[in-house]
Amino acid sequence: MATLKPVALMFLILCCLIAPCTCTASGSEVQAALSRAEVGAGSAYGSVVEAETAGANVADLLLRLNDSLSMLAKAQVQYRVGNLDQALSLANQCFDSLSGIEAEASMMRETAISNGSQRTLISASLSASAIALVLASCFFGWVLFKRRFLRELMEMKPEVQARESE
């Protein structure tokens, strides 16, 4: 019994020392997680906007980004009220969800750029062909018109001369 007491006391002290380290996040740890999530959110948003500008349909990505941003806002609020564990957990969850968004946005951007240039090429080819067709039609139309116009003009001349000779 006498030997058990110091062991129990030691165990109790160890528990007291370890417990706060494992259960409670430190302020600096939470701040680091929050700033990491902030940077991640900005970066993911930037990628989504780039994909959107390239012409990709980002509606689904925006929904997911909104979920992540909502988590980040909650993490900030929990940090402000001193609930560090919850703040850390939310900030980490937010960061994890953001990496998927950024990767998908980059992929969608590449696809949109490729599709866009293909679409531009097809459109340009069709327009060039149509312009050539318009030019050719107008040129031949003009040649025919000019020929007919001159013929009609030539046919009119004798009558004018005849009237003048009278």
Added chain:
Amino acid sequence: MNLSEYRALFISSTMILMLIVASPTLGLVVSLPSGERFSELWLLGPDHMADNYPFNVRAGEEYDVIVGVSCHMGRSAYYAVYVKLRNQTEPLPNASAAVASPVGPEYEYRFVVAEGQTWESKLIFAFSDVSVHDNVTLIRHLSLNGVTFEVDSTSLWNSDGKGFFYQVFFELWMYDTEAKSLEYNNRFVGLWLNMTV
């Protein structure tokens, strides 16, 4: 009409036809200048109308308002709305210098809004631990959407308005992709409250 006039007519018709035919491709290549880009921020009462805003408030009761944001930035925008509480002497944002209020935020919203779309959310707020000593009122706790904040905010009796006035105000911040940070968008809306005990 003589032949040269007919030729001019043919050339102009051909040009017009060429422009019509090339317009789908020109639309892809040429970008026209867009209109003014801006964001909207508004506050509505509990009935989703600009009416029945809470004014005379007391401790222990819940009140709600609706905050909304609309995006006309020509692309999706990432916003933050900071909810702050001030008394009559604490500064509001400086609109001419486009500087946010130095009063620290309590609650916040973060979200993205697609071009031409709107975002709205209900804010439920309540005060607790409110006390009055002589002509000063003290609010110890403010609850926003179920989260309780320690505010410790005092307000002096306003003899003109006959009340202890506080203002809950909302600042709009927008993410700047070049600065890589949230920047104050120079827009805020506020709600005056008279603390009755």
